[in-house]
Amino acid sequence: MSFFEAHRAMLERAVSTCRSRTYWSAFPEAASGKIYGETAKADGEAAFKAMLGKPFELDQPAQGRAGKETSPYGIALGITYPTGSADSFVEASRKAGEGWAAASIEDRVGVCLEILQRINRQSFLMANAVMHTTGQSFMMAFQAGGPHAQDRGLEAVAYAYDEMTRVPGTAEWSKPQGKGDPIVLDKQWRIIPRGVSLVIGCATFPTWNSYPAIFASLATGNSVIVKPHPGAILPLAISVRIARDVIKEAGFDPNVLLLVADDADKPLAKDFVTNPGVAMIDFTGGPAFGSWVRENAATDLVFTEEAGINPIVIDSTNDFRGMCANVAFSLSLYSGQMCTAPQNIFVPAGGIATNDGPKSFDEVAAGIGSAIDKLLGDPDRAAGILGAVQNEATAARVVAARKLGRIVRDSGPAPVTGFNDARTASPLVLAIDVADESAWGEERFGPISFVVKTANTVESIARAAESTKRKGAITASLYSTDDKVIDQAADAFARAGVALSVNLTGGIYVNQSAAFSDYHVTGANPAGNACLTDAAFVANRFRIASFRRQRAA
């Protein structure tokens, strides 16, 4: 059975769920031995440990090695990866792309699905790799770096398949000519890819944020060069190795997918971005380099997810404790290092109405602060939520931010059992007036948030929407018992191009973005110029070549 036939049911379910946007997951998120095999956890850890301190085996053309990753949990990985110059990699990619471009839609899509399936089987290895590059806790690294990322990859394959199969392979075009014979043309169409696709990954979600682009480009016939963040190479190196095996098995040149590793002190990204042989670029990372990429890329086809300042507007609630607990979790999860984590919590100066009676501004701020303390009261539980801090600069930013407002809840260390040198920081919460926009109006990446005092909810919504338009936002959140306020916020945040969550109090958080249902990023504000999970994300990765032939009379 072909790869395509083997995975056809999964693909069809993915295509239909992308349209219904109801709940579904192809790859189980439970890190369970019953699903992944009783020894999977131990095997994954052993496989990870066996990689440490060694050259990573990857059979690709290279002119040297790079790689200086250190775990945020305090261990040096000591892994190096084969790498090379933009000119040589782009040429190898272009060459390999010829055969890939000529393959059928089903052959390419089948290969993509098989890659995802095999990556899924390595989810425990991936969990270790993601944990020790991003600083995510083990459980989060398993889920977000494993099955959730795989679901996002599958989603991109589903969109690509759906989009490509909208173009019929053939048609008989018969134009009536009054009483005469019709003019008949036999027409054929084929998908032609753009060429070499460059995917630049980020340090915090190397797989989740890159799989959509990698699989969208592969499925539509492009060859792909993956340039991971120098701090998080391993998860993508493992992914590329698995993928190359499948590509080769299917009879294609494995250079259809290449990994280019680099070091922070010897970066290669700019060489690739400006290489005229690169047909399109996907970038996830900070807005500084993001805008450089947009402005300097040799190609006009650039998809970015950059960053933003995500707002929460608190107007009123009928579950004050649930609200505070929910917000506390959102601020704590992965120490605020998610692109979907909130930064600014807008609360009226006059306080809010709640099921526990009126709460003043200070009481709301304190409620969130103590919910964080409660959530993180148990150190092991805290470590499982917070993880570690990916980047030294983020840790320094937390310290510097303490001067920006009145400290509602201070940041502190968050020890991780077994990792004495882990770089950690629990959430810092500051109270501030809305006038101090120089503080809250900039992105403060990491576990830093502001409770921002506004005149009223109208001002809260206005300022939150305004900062979204100016600096970008991927998520917004609202708490209100008033349907009129909810409608106003829905309008304002839709216009600002940000996804809005309302009255989250239970086990679902504004940070979470579910594959097949939640569109991730809108492309309609500075947080990114594209949505990672819609038709536009794939439709322009290929073009359509036409052939028509007059039928002999």
Next chain:
Amino acid sequence: MSFFEAHRAMLERAVSTCRSRTYWSAFPEAASGKIYGETAKADGEAAFKAMLGKPFELDQPAQGRAGKETSPYGIALGITYPTGSADSFVEASRKAGEGWAAASIEDRVGVCLEILQRINRQSFLMANAVMHTTGQSFMMAFQAGGPHAQDRGLEAVAYAYDEMTRVPGTAEWSKPQGKGDPIVLDKQWRIIPRGVSLVIGCATFPTWNSYPAIFASLATGNSVIVKPHPGAILPLAISVRIARDVIKEAGFDPNVLLLVADDADKPLAKDFVTNPGVAMIDFTGGPAFGSWVRENAATDLVFTEEAGINPIVIDSTNDFRGMCANVAFSLSLYSGQMCTAPQNIFVPAGGIATNDGPKSFDEVAAGIGSAIDKLLGDPDRAAGILGAVQNEATAARVVAARKLGRIVRDSGPAPVTGFNDARTASPLVLAIDVADESAWGEERFGPISFVVKTANTVESIARAAESTKRKGAITASLYSTDDKVIDQAADAFARAGVALSVNLTGGIYVNQSAAFSDYHVTGANPAGNACLTDAAFVANRFRIASFRRQRAA
């Protein structure tokens, strides 16, 4: 009945035909009194004449008037149009766009369909307007400027509708939680437009080439500013006036659609292209200004159709006369001023095999030359095919081109009955060696073509594909009786991103591109960065805003 319901059947047929790509036309191409009304022809001409020498009535904000169109048939139109500055127009457009953005998909699409229907009723007026701006013959102006353009507009509406309705309005997302209650979120999505859309038209096909962009942008909720070529304002002014009436009737601010006219000696396009309030740009025109637009636009979202040099490869034929006649017509139609007209005809030095026995290179060239003479032998028939030459520069180019090779068939005047001052030029055909690439390797817009002598068909295909990659091409054509050659050409031209027609000998020509079936432009070579008629052309004109709300327990 709403506009949407009134036109629903037409829309659904358009959507399904875009997927089957079989023959269909919504708007009849026959300039027949039985279809358009017995007095339609006379009414259209009278309405056109009544416009001459007067200010064009268009109730839109303006700070002055522009317009100096002269007919290629030798009469000055003397019509002026209200116009204004980029700042004021962009602001008026932005403001009007707010209500338009908030309308339902059905309301907007219904308005677009009604506009097309009303424009269709004015097809005879449009024929006169297109004829006396572009220089097309009356019949071509009727068809290409009228029903064919309307079909292309409908096609864009169909793609937009299909694309927007792939996003569900609502979904219940219910995630199982083992034995506990599922987490349930009520989700909603809405289409959010990009904002102000600028459409820059061309002088040769003001409606056909601009309707796809205008209707794709309008349907997806954007407000649109139309900037016609200063030489062909009237057809778009009539379109905008009809559209504004419908928009107003439907209860929207008519400034959702604005016309900005300018004069060649006082151009306004650059002001609009660089205005930061413009969210996207569609450009049709020459590559010089096209590349300026791509490089200087304030927005990254730019769709262009520029120009190219379209090749014909002649390898062999079993209908020599039919082939020569077909090529002759393609070279003659609208005096070679179509973006789909061939320029270079590659023929092997050793000649070709035909049903009439072997034909030498010179015999093939002569065959095409005499087929042109025959086609244009009757002056009235000639005028109906050739029309007039839109631009003085094109006429001068024909004269200058005579030195570029051996004249196979010389260009000459082509008088038009009733228009003594018409600017005309019949096709110039030159024979040339493939080595003289400085001659054939550049775009020579107008009735100028080269019969290019190559070593063999392999070289013909290679050079034709190569020039396509370098300079762009929208169409390619092949004559061959050898399926292997056809397959090789199909591969080569698909890789070069150009639509290929094979063995056209009857009443269908390489220049023709049929709505709902032929993709126009691929976006995969320098002839343009977008296809005017695919999903990617509409999918990025809007974004998706998400709203999710936790269901109360």
